[in-house]
Structures are given as structure tokens and as C-alpha cells.
Amino acid sequence: MVRNQKFSFPRVILAGLKGGSGKTLVSLGLTRAYRDQELKIKPFKKGPDYIDAKWLSLAAGQAASNLDPFIFPSSKVQSLFWSYSSDFDLALIEGNRGLFDGKDVAGSYSTAELARLLEAPIILVADCTKVTRTMAAIVMGCKLFEPDLNLAGIILNQTAGDRHRKILCQSIEKYTDIPVLGALPRMRQNPIPERHMGLISDQEYQDLDTILNRLAKIVKDYVDIDKILKIARDAKEVEISSFDPVWPETSSSDVVIGVVRDASLWFYYEENIKALEVQGAKVVSLSILDDSDWPEIHALYLGGGFPETMAGQLEANTRKRALVKNLAEKGMPIYAECGGFMYLCQNLFYDGLNYTMTGVLPVQTKVHKKPQGHGYVQAEIILPNPFYKKGQKIVGHEFHYSDCPNINKDLDFALHLNRGVGMCDGMDGLLHKNVLASYAHIHALGTPDWAKNFVLAAEKFKQAMDSGFKECPRIVVE
Incomplete structure (x- = not known):
């Protein structure tokens, strides 16, 4: 200081x-x-x-x-x-x-x-x-x-x-x-x-x-x-x-975190990317729209955006949809916000049409003409997960025109919202293996442990893959 x-x-x-x-x-x-x-x-x-x-x-x-x-x-x-x-x-x-x-x-x-x-x-x-x-x-x-x-x-x-x-x-x-x-x-x-x-x-x-x-x-x-x-x-x-300096001293790590940055998903705070790099990760930009090959990655960040405007192209790219689902099933840490969450669902309904997404999460989303959630979010972490400690309080914001029709309320929700709408009944943050997906957007300077835990989760995934495991076990913040 x-x-x-x-x-x-x-x-x-x-x-x-x-x-x-x-x-x-x-x-x-x-x-x-x-x-x-x-x-x-x-x-x-x-x-x-x-x-x-x-x-x-x-x-x-x-x-x-x-x-x-x-x-x-x-x-x-x-x-x-x-x-x-x-x-x-x-x-x-x-x-x-x-x-x-x-x-x-x-x-x-x-x-x-x-x-x-x-x-x-x-x-x-x-x-x-x-x-x-x-x-x-x-x-x-x-x-x-x-x-x-x-x-x-x-x-x-x-x-x-x-x-x-x-x-x-x-x-x-x-x-x-x-x-x-x-x-x-x-x-x-x-x-x-x-x-x-x-x-x-x-x-x-x-x-x-x-x-x-x-x-x-x-x-x-x-x-x-x-x-x-x-x-x-x-x-x-x-x-x-x-x-206080904005950033701590840069840590050392040999993991690569992929960040999807294309016309469908591009809502990221630059400080979030910087925070991952400060924790030692190499960050690479990826696309879920084109057919380009992805390098070896050890974690995936799916930000927000307008997946509904690219829904036809996302659906048609069966190779990338299958790749993301395969990575999720292997236990790769995947953090998804809003538009990224929509891409991880089974289907996306927009403008009268039904588009098939990755199917990582057993949920559908539907885009409406009016906001379904808009404003600041205050949440408590209620389930163990790779990115936040159980009991931790986090803040962020949501701005989504989609909701989750007929969602199963018995799914694993990691976030209980004290302020905000989320997915249903004040719940948000769906968990699947090492995937955490929510409507909430966070800022790394407001949740300083997020980047550290993200990189640690990527390291655990890399260790599991290097050790010959076919699937990475569930990762939780201790």
C-alpha cells in the first residue's frame, strides 16, 4: 500500500x-x-x-x-x-x-x-x-x-x-x-x-x-x-x-484459458482477462462460429453477447457444439455468463424459431421483447464449485431478455440471489461437473478470488489430463 x-x-x-x-x-x-x-x-x-x-x-x-x-x-x-x-x-x-x-x-x-x-x-x-x-x-x-x-x-x-x-x-x-x-x-x-x-x-x-x-x-x-x-x-x-496497486504481482502458471470472442459472444471486462493473465494463465481468443481448430486449452470462458442473432450459424456449426460439450463432459472448467449460458443450453427460442445449442445443460432459453432481468445482482454461493467458495457473497449485474421456460427447479443452482432475477425463483448459477453458468456478470476487481480460482481449476484439469484420466473429477474451492 x-x-x-x-x-x-x-x-x-x-x-x-x-x-x-x-x-x-x-x-x-x-x-x-x-x-x-x-x-x-x-x-x-x-x-x-x-x-x-x-x-x-x-x-x-x-x-x-x-x-x-x-x-x-x-x-x-x-x-x-x-x-x-x-x-x-x-x-x-x-x-x-x-x-x-x-x-x-x-x-x-x-x-x-x-x-x-x-x-x-x-x-x-x-x-x-x-x-x-x-x-x-x-x-x-x-x-x-x-x-x-x-x-x-x-x-x-x-x-x-x-x-x-x-x-x-x-x-x-x-x-x-x-x-x-x-x-x-x-x-x-x-x-x-x-x-x-x-x-x-x-x-x-x-x-x-x-x-x-x-x-x-x-x-x-x-x-x-x-x-x-x-x-x-x-x-x-x-x-x-x-x-493499493490494482494488480498483485504476476503469478506463474502453464495453463491456457480459452476465451470465446466472436460476433456471438464478446461481452467481457478487460480487467477480467487481465486478472486471469496476472494469475499466470495464457489467454487465447477462440470462436464458436467458424471452423478453425482450437489449440490445447485447460479451461474455457464463455462471456455474454448476442447468441440469438447468430443462432442459425451457431446451430449449423455442429463441430464446435460437439467440441464444447465433449470438453464439458471431460470435466473441463467452464465459466459462462448470460449469452455463454444460453449457448450451453439444449435449445434457444428466438423470433418464433427453435435453435439447437450444445446441450451441456438440461435447460432451454427463450428470448422475449422485454427484459426478463435487469439490474445489479447480490448473491450467495450455496454449492461447492470450481470458482467460488461456498458461503461467499458476490456482486454483479444482469441484463437479459431471455428466460428459462419450464426449468426444473431441482437442478443444482450454485447462486442464491438476494437481489436480482436469475433463472428461476431467485436462483442462478447452474452446475454441471466443472461447469458454472449463470445470467450474472461479475467484475474481477469486485471478486478478486475468481481469477485465482479459475486458474487453479485449469491447473487441476491439466494435471488430470496429463495423468491419463479420461475425465477430471469435480473441482471445488476449499
Whole structure:
């Protein structure tokens, strides 16, 4: 632990009045615009979000990190954030939902709370559809609502024309001291269309640079990017009384963990992959969509994604489905989250069609038009398994449009949810041999033993295979 360490990191948070205010498009445009100035941008996304974070990574040319004081402790949020301070010219943080929206009526874990934690100035992005002078009252309310909040400016979005912009700007300037940093015109068409879980993924676009460059041009034309950069650079130096390094010293191991990264499964926190590597594992990217051969692996990580959009291709790839099932039956440690869990089931029902999946788990999933589980998760581990100790409490989040129709409630569920929906009746985390699959997503910085146990399980599987066993026995965390 390092004590009384000072950090200087130009930084700014883009926040909204609500979800859908346009902060993502502004964040992407600003990030690409600053990158065009040859600034090295470190993007962050507040909250449990994979899609916006991936788009921010593409805009910056640098991997985005998620910051959320619910899914990992505030001390780790600070450690992760400030660890990048010496390597980047600017931290651009995209908030989530409304500025003050959090887990409860007190606004716990909100974007505002994160701003105070990092002592970061806030730029508010406001959808101004069908509003003029009232926006001044909204801005003033945001400024006064919580103490110690540095509301440094506002960007007006979805303005109808010059007259509309003029009244908005004059009203805000007359009744508040918050500077208007830009006024974006109404876009007739969203350059990045949305699906049920937010922006459509980058996996479904061919010409990503054209989209991002277009957003950068819009922002350059209508936003004072120089003034925003000055606000970020004026953010004060921060002294942290006690600072823990983000990562322990790297361990040594000779195991290989496969991570499926393709157009069907690609929801991963970069810190989760980093955590596995810090524990000594070699991580290799795999696909369940193509016919490529897999190298020798000793454990498998199936993240979330959109398997339903690739269900036909997944079903047609009988070779990969058989391979994954064979590995599971051999006792390979397999950790699956949400979309990965859906792939391990018998069938996936989507848009009126029934697709055959791997059949590792005796469960079916069905995709609906409305969310079946959405929000933070708090769970207790109630069965021995390869990844968590029985009795351990974990936190995470879920966001799934599928459920498990007619699921057998007598199956082995390793997670009892104190908060969240899961698979049925507050239960989640199906166990089969050394497979653990759930709707819950976790973050390695919030569950530090997860990566360590994952690698240990891979080592035990490798030892069993090297010793000539046809099947690895059940692995449990002691």
C-alpha cells in the first residue's frame, strides 16, 4: 500500500439527464475528435455496460475500462482510474442513465457519486426536444441538487434550429452561471441504431471509422472542444491517502484459458482477462462460429453477447457444439455468463424459431421483447464449485431478455440471489461437473478470488489430463 500519493490526470465526465440523452454519441464524437488531435485518450464507461465501452474503445484506439462503485469497491475504482494517469493525456468518462440516478432513493453508485469520488468536472448533455427556458431551471436544479458537484458546462442536444438554440443559450446564460459548451442539431437518423440492449454492436458494422469520423465532425462543428479540454486540464491534482496497486504481482502458471470472442459472444471486462493473465494463465481468443481448430486449452470462458442473432450459424456449426460439450463432459472448467449460458443450453427460442445449442445443460432459453432481468445482482454461493467458495457473497449485474421456460427447479443452482432475477425463483448459477453458468456478470476487481480460482481449476484439469484420466473429477474451492 502506498500512502499520500498525488495524481494529476486531465479528466471530464459526460453525464445526461436520462438514458437516451445523447451522451454516448457526444462521448464518441469528442473521443475521436481529441484522438484526431493526436491526444492519447483513456476512455471509461460508468456502470455495467459492454456495448458503449466497446464503441468508446474503437473511438479512442484504446481499451475502455468500466467504473462502478457497486460492482467493485470505491478504493478499487480509484486505483484503477489513477493507474492510467501517467500514460494518457485525457480521461473521458461516459456516465450512465441520469446524473443522479443510482441504486436507491439516495442515488447510491450514481454518476454524480463517481464524479465526487474522482473529483472530476461534469459536462451535462441535455436532450432539448420541445423545451426552451425550462432548461435553465433544469440546469440550475442539477447544480444545486447535491453539494460538492463540479457542474462545469452543458451541451444542448437535439435542438431544432437557430431560433431554438438562441433561446436556450440566452435562458441558461441569464438564469445560471453554467456555460453552454455546444448546441447540437437534431439528427434525422441515429448514426448507430439501437437494439433492445442499447447501441447495436460494432460487430454488425463494416465501416466503423466512417461512423466515428462523422460523429467527430458533428462535435467539432457544434461543440467548443477546446474549452472542454481546458476544463479537463484544469481538474485539480488529487492526493490519495492510501493507494493499493490494482494488480498483485504476476503469478506463474502453464495453463491456457480459452476465451470465446466472436460476433456471438464478446461481452467481457478487460480487467477480467487481465486478472486471469496476472494469475499466470495464457489467454487465447477462440470462436464458436467458424471452423478453425482450437489449440490445447485447460479451461474455457464463455462471456455474454448476442447468441440469438447468430443462432442459425451457431446451430449449423455442429463441430464446435460437439467440441464444447465433449470438453464439458471431460470435466473441463467452464465459466459462462448470460449469452455463454444460453449457448450451453439444449435449445434457444428466438423470433418464433427453435435453435439447437450444445446441450451441456438440461435447460432451454427463450428470448422475449422485454427484459426478463435487469439490474445489479447480490448473491450467495450455496454449492461447492470450481470458482467460488461456498458461503461467499458476490456482486454483479444482469441484463437479459431471455428466460428459462419450464426449468426444473431441482437442478443444482450454485447462486442464491438476494437481489436480482436469475433463472428461476431467485436462483442462478447452474452446475454441471466443472461447469458454472449463470445470467450474472461479475467484475474481477469486485471478486478478486475468481481469477485465482479459475486458474487453479485449469491447473487441476491439466494435471488430470496429463495423468491419463479420461475425465477430471469435480473441482471445488476449499
